[in-house]
Amino acid sequence: MRLTERYRQVRLEAVRFTESRRAQRVGKLLLGPNVNDGYVAKTVIIVLLSVIAFLYLKPIIYMVSTSVKSLEDLIDPVVGLIPRSVHSQNYIDAWKGLRYPEAFTNTFIIAFFGSLFQVFSCALTGYALARLRFPGKSLFFVLILITFLVPPEITIIPLYMIFNKLGWLNTPLVFLVPAILGQGMRGALFIIIFRQFFLSQPKALEEAAKMDGASVFRLFFRIMMPLAGSACLVVFLFSFVWYWNMHFEPSMFLSKDFIPLSLRLNELSTELLGNKSLSLSVAVGKDPVSEGPKMAAAFLIILPPLLVYFIAQRWFTEGIERTGLVE
Template identity: 50%
Template sequence: MVGRTLLDRVRLMLFGDRERKGMIALLILYLVLADIAFMYLTPFLYMLSTMFKTTADLLDPTVKWIPSAFQSDNLKLAWQGLRFPEALQNSLIIAGLSAVGQVVFCSIAGYAFARLKFPGKNILFALLVFSFLIPPQTLIIPLYVLFKNLGLLGTHWGVILPAMLGHGIRGALFVIIFRQFFMTLPRELEDAALIDGAGPFRVYWRVMIPLAKPAILVVFLFSFVWHWNETFVTGMMLGGKDLPLSLSLFNLNKVLSGLYPDAEAGFDLNETIRMAASFLIIMPPLLVYMLAQRWFVEGVERTGLVE
């Protein structure tokens, strides 16, 4: 009897039960999480290591992760090559205004699909889902011709205006996120507001939006990061003017060669400066995510993205 009780305790400790996981399950879980963390952190740690190396360290096979001498000038050169203050301002304008525009107009569309009744609602939503599957490369020529006729090429509005109209990068996905979130809210809240004489827009503004903070945060962060990193549509619309950080990286060598024409070593193959520039580019959205991480995870859970 004692041996059987001891055996049950060992089995419970190793395999667990419905209420808690056993040591084997926890070990497997931690191994999977450590593996995923390793895959994501290794490129970032490589970037941090390389940005402080010298060109000699790159050519030395004995230097792996720790530089023989920390070269802080790489950050200075990357700052100059990116024209960081101007490029950062352009990135903030494009990503920030696009994210705000998509939050406003995609939430309106999501509320309409979730709560309102109008002719062709299901057909329009099916077309919305279908538009999410269309690659942006197939639409770039009509968009280019349209904005050329509107005189918006070479300006930020060529990228911001579609987002302001609820389109932009992944606009259909954001409408779906808001629709799914609004569908989870109790119908009684809306009915009470309608009984008090509120119209659809007032219900949306006074009742739905205050409750939709998790969805708003998720959509804003997704939109901000995607517009921050986007290069294809932005490059076509801007045409080399007022470039954000994501596009300034392509001109890094050209700018540095113009600033230092008498440099002994060229900048074309200098990976250390490229890594320093990449670090400067990813730091702003990384800081934004770090500050909003707790609310972002809560928002993902409440909007149904994990289902």
């Protein structure tokens, strides 16, 4: 009897040990050695990222879905994000209403050349604030920070009067000339980015170049500027997107002759449909007649910056890391 009880006790302990080992294995498999390495943590992270991604993509999905809906699908409350049929006429109407080739050219001139000029001027200013010594250096940097904090609505009237006297209204000069002088769209932010980047570079490069007889400008263009390629790309993409999407400044300075896409979007409904949509807009709470062309026009407007970002995504991410913006 004693041997039998002893055998049962040993067997029970062996079963408990095996179950505990299995529990530990299951625990490590689900939670991982550091809790966040297991399947549970990974599943939670994937679910959270999926929800966040859906929240970001939902407006774009709604835009694309609405842009290919017919009037019947827009009025029918049963139809959700997936239309019954693809209606391409909305894009034809949007193309004509936006006068897309002309407006695209105007917007591209402002965005591309404004960003290009701003990269050069802000890089030069940021390098001077980071490396050179001159009287009033700290004061200049404080003034740049103040221009970054002042809302553009405060300075819009003085700028309008200056541009009007110079005869620059309704021309791209109202954006290109300030960009050349480092006062373009978010110019103060870009100067700060370049300043921080040049401060992070070793001074031995400059000292070696000065010993070889290099001037300040040669040092900047031959050594420091090539090293700042990542910062230049980040500034160019940020500037390009902001110039492309800006609406307030063009509405004040570009009222005729030179109209970008952002202003054409406001005029799209009137140019396409006139006033015949007023009766329907009162009935359903929105304008179903112009909703499809408007969404198609909005998609045509955001498509070029999206393509630029998709092409330069890898270099843009590397530039963000190397310029220290993630900190």
